[in-house]
Amino acid sequence: MADPVIQASDLSLTFQTGDGPVHALKDVNLTVDKGDFVSFIGPSGCGKTTFLRAIAALEHPTSGTLSVNGMSADEARKARAYGYVFQAAGLYPWRTIGGNIRLPLEIMGYGRADMYDRVKNVLELVELAGFEKKYPWQLSGGMQQRASIARALAFDADLLLMDEPFGALDEIVRDRLNEELLALWARTEKTIAFVTHSIPEAVYLSTKIVVMSPRPGRITDVIDSPLPRERPLDIRDTPEFIEIAHRVRDGLRAGHGDAV
Amino acid sequence: MADPVIQASDLSLTFQTGDGPVHALKDVNLTVDKGDFVSFIGPSGCGKTTFLRAIAALEHPTSGTLSVNGMSADEARKARAYGYVFQAAGLYPWRTIGGNIRLPLEIMGYGRADMYDRVKNVLELVELAGFEKKYPWQLSGGMQQRASIARALAFDADLLLMDEPFGALDEIVRDRLNEELLALWARTEKTIAFVTHSIPEAVYLSTKIVVMSPRPGRITDVIDSPLPRERPLDIRDTPEFIEIAHRVRDGLRAGHGDAV
Amino acid sequence: MRRFREAMGTTISAMVFLPLFVLIALIALARAEADGGMAILWVVLFAYIGWQFVDALAGWAEAPGVARLVAPFALGAVVLVGWEVIVRALDVPSVILPPPSQIAGTFTGNLPTLWADFVQTILKGAMSGYVIGCLLALGVAILVDRYDFLRRGLLPVGNFMAALPIVGTAPILVMWFGFDWQSKAAVVVVMVFFPMLVNIVAGLADTSAMQRDLMRTYSASYWQTLRTLRLPAALPFVFNGLKVSATLALIGAIVAEFFGSPTVGLGFRINASLGQLALDMVWSVIVVAAVAGSLLYGVLTVLERWLTFWHPSQRR
């Protein structure tokens, strides 16, 4: 089998703050293979975001090794190996939806015609065809979030890093986007690392669920999902689903301790 | 039995906007009795907030009648009949937690000693004893939200209106606050009207679930919960719970239609 | 250079640059009269080293506070030494630009005069006008805030009046209020009133709908809402206005003295000294004005930090 997409060994990351060091990550070991859909779940402050940012080389680990696509994280960033989706859509308000999706392409120096095709393709992929000329504020929150996913899909990165992309949306819109994300993942065969707070969301989406706990941030459980790849929304009422959800919740409780 | 706490008959409320009238509420009928825990659930824009605000006399119905504690809503407001908890904690950053809780008491002219006792009591009630002297930004989001609940509890109002008070919190913290809210409700015997987007939350908390649908905003279903008043968190994995949740979800789907 | 600094580490390189910086300054100063051309080259070198020094300081993560304190002085030193050397090397007539050393001498030699001028212009003229103008603005702001009709009417008209340039209004106000500090205070009132009004009005409006609704759920009275919510919320804006107005007040009081004054005051001194070609005195007055302005600004900054500690921009 091919190299793992993400390989972290004994990874630690400490922030130096005014109140002393914060151990955001401690001895984290994880391997993510090509085509995996990995969810990271854990209470606030357990280091989910920090881990994702380390993969994206937006933070630099204090110790341990981290490789992305067989390179160092920073080389991978320079090689534009991944697309990153933030919690808020973060579209630039002065660019149209099309312009926003074109942004990474412009920066990476894609040709005109190529850009045009790619924008068109990803807009269709996220079902926003026809909204290219609209400005972000003319779209609902869910549509904006889809546009931001399209932006991360527009260039050739096989890895998608998503940090609570649906955190700000209401449950019903969220269900719909979850379904679409699964479909998209199936179609594109990308590797996806996905941070969430929601147990059903994690269980519903993932092939692998990473449960984390805080102070210091570490991995307490890695659950390989037995659910099939094809998942209707109703799967959430099946006993298997509920069982995995239980296991996740127990993992969370155990690690949660005193935090609120 | 006593008078109902909230009594709405044929209540309609229309906003006049630049793009024509918006029917936020249409022919709403509802009775809430003393000691009820009523949840309002429905897709975005269905009028949940508007209904709560109408009860609080922050909006004025276009037609129909609405009585609170047997008075008109505005009289009830002037009689300081309710405490209102907003989606965001909305604490004043220039006041300490204690100062924030004292705010309504100062305005309503409570005596010094009385204020002191009340602040102490409600801080204990929401498990924030010891944080009185801290400023809001020194607390986590969950703690801030509890402080804002304490603020609404500090004065003698038997009715608590809560508009998505936990919407901004993560699921685990939310679970904990839900548990605590139930305990508090049991202890204080207040009547609570609670807006939420989350089906499990609504089912877990309520004695009565009001399902709403938009355009125009109306009530599509009112479900009286058969669950016991005493509810451990695990109750959410019981078949009764899942059944009610199903019924709520169906109600929502039906009213949801085209929205995303 | 950069590579050198990377190799040395920022702390060490800052320590290396400091003596070098001082040394070159001394050489440049010493050479100023002897060899003008060389002296200017030394100044260029000095400026370069100064820049490297500041750059090293900027990267000095271990002591950001020190960097913040020292860097402005380093730039100031570069300017002052450069000025001194260039004026002396090029023999610039002192009636055009006196060297800083001469200005320093004049400054220390005329402290009683400058103090009297300071009292007249800053303490009497500027400060009284500043206080009156700000209080007046507060009063009108509350009125304007209370009556929407007034806001719609007064703000545009006020906006227009604020555009009346001080050089036109000052002679009129001197004619109305006499030659002494009262007319200067009047000019200051006119200058600070509108910026303060705009800021306070904006500040009073800077509450969220939710905060206002909260007060309604308590059925709080107008004055209760004003006291507990809107005034505190307005404070960051008020300080914004106070800072802008502080410099306006000083400038207004000084400039107004050009249009008539007793024989004391910073503006009078500038004017009279300029006529006597006592440029060293003119610059001494500028120093007084700049120090007074910076002090006032500093006091306001400290007050702001103290009173609006809760505002995100003040939290650290």
Next chain:
Amino acid sequence: ADEVRLQLQWVTQAQFAGYYVALENGYYEEEDLDVTVLPGGPDIAPPQVLAGGGADAMLNWMPSALAAREKGLPVVNIAQPFKSSGLMLTCWKDTGITGPQDFKGKTIGVWFFGNEYPFLSWMSQEGISTDGGDDGVTVLKQGFNVDPLLQRQADCISTMTYNEFGQVLDAGVSEDELVTFKYEDMGVATLEDGIYVLEENLADPAFKDKMVRFVRASMKGWKWAEENPMEAAMIVLENDETGAQTEAHQVRMMGEIAKLTAGSDGSLDPADFDRTVATLLAGGSDPVITAVPEGAWTSEITDAALN
């Protein structure tokens, strides 16, 4: 043509008519000069402009020029078209002022900006303090107009015979209501409106020659202006870029100016110079100048010009 830039000490008005006449009537051109007249204004110090190289020659009052000389700016008077002083103090009669000793306890408006020297010398000669109080005068820095007198903010103000005094009368005040003190009559007159250049420039023969021609043409302008006051006033008006001056005012000013330039052919009378210096030196504890200036004037230019 040789370029000459002349810095005036005030705005364009008939006080400078001779130069504008020479310009308009082509007298400068005849001397092969290309003259630019730079109007002054409040707070423009002509010596500073000269020092910075912004002008070749300036007009200035001698007290101010001598003070500049002591400050280390060596300016030299090369011609003196104004024979007499037009400076005076104008007071309300109803203040009871009849002579200088009555100034005690009164408020007096004085122009600063280098124009305060004659007044300060005078007061120190009279032994009157200028620091206010019952035994001294309270000095106001007068603005640009006569309002302080009209509105009685001051008991006396400085006026020029040719300008501000007329404005006081124009405002409806009759001469009977006023008492005036001409510096000329008080024996404290100082020379006004001389032509000055930098000493170092005079070392250059070409510059000297240029100045000779300049002074010659300027004096020709002055004499023409004295004889044709109406026309001269109109020429001044034409040259006023600000459009602030009025015809009536400039005609009257020209008439008064002619009285001051009368009797001067441009050369400086050493007696006038000595009297000015003596007045300035007599400044008591705080004299305007501390020593008799050497080389502050030269007759070389006028001598050459007038032959």
Next chain:
Amino acid sequence: MSARSGNRFGRAVLPVLAVVATLLAVWYVAVVPMNVKEVLTQAEREGAVVVPPSAAERRDAGRWSLVFTNPHLLGSSWSMDRARLPAPHQVAQELWASTWVEETTGRRGIVRSGSFSNRSLVYHGGVTLGATVLGFVIGSMLGVLLAVGIVYNRAMDLSVMPWAIISQTIPIVALAPMIIVVLYSVGLSGLVAKAAISAYLSFFPVAVGMVKGLRSPDAMQLDLLRTYSAGKAQSFWKLRLPASVPYLFASLKIAIAASLVGAIVGELPVQRGGLGARMLGGSYYGQTEQIWAALIVAAVMAAGLVWFIGWIERRTLKAMGAQP
């Protein structure tokens, strides 16, 4: 449509008219006490009996008490020649006379001479406008450059910002004559010298606003560009600059008003036309109406310039897809 515009009238125009009317009324009333002493002196000269009889006594009397003791003598309050406070209609007359009348019928007016008259405020306004715009352009460009330096270079941020603040406490307006003379000595005069003062006054608000604006993108927006491994120039053009546009315009509006003040100040010492020269001329000859008229033209110009910047702002923001 008509209902809406009626509404707009009620909400926007009516209050302004009401306030203006009130101000005018107060102004008319204020004219009486403001001018009472001069009016009474004039009456006295014309032979009327005034209480108290001498100007010296009246100097120390209260203005209102003079008004009440001599009500019958106040007729000329609103038509005084050298009024301390001219009546509004006197100012309006002066405005009219020094614009329209001068240009259409004056000997030097545009109708008869083909160029604007130097006695009209149109001409002087134009002179001032030129310096204002030039100074504004130079000042704003400097401000933007400084802001870019401060945002992209920490050393500059540390060392320059305090001095930029101190620079604003220097009474530049008082130093204008000196600056003009110093600029003379390096060969700059006229328009450029005035523009230098304008530029000095306008650079600061732009620098401060742009520093804020260029720093307005949040950490996430900046991180987004890092995930694309975008360069500094790319992050400037694609993120920081567009994000700063609203801040830029807000500060440009302040800057252009400051620039106008700078130009006027620069015109005081150099009496070669412009509104500043005009105001000084008015003050010099005690023609208060002339000062007022020039003041009003200056304020109208400022309002117009600010409006113009606002217009460009609206167009730019619209082109940038701002929510209306």
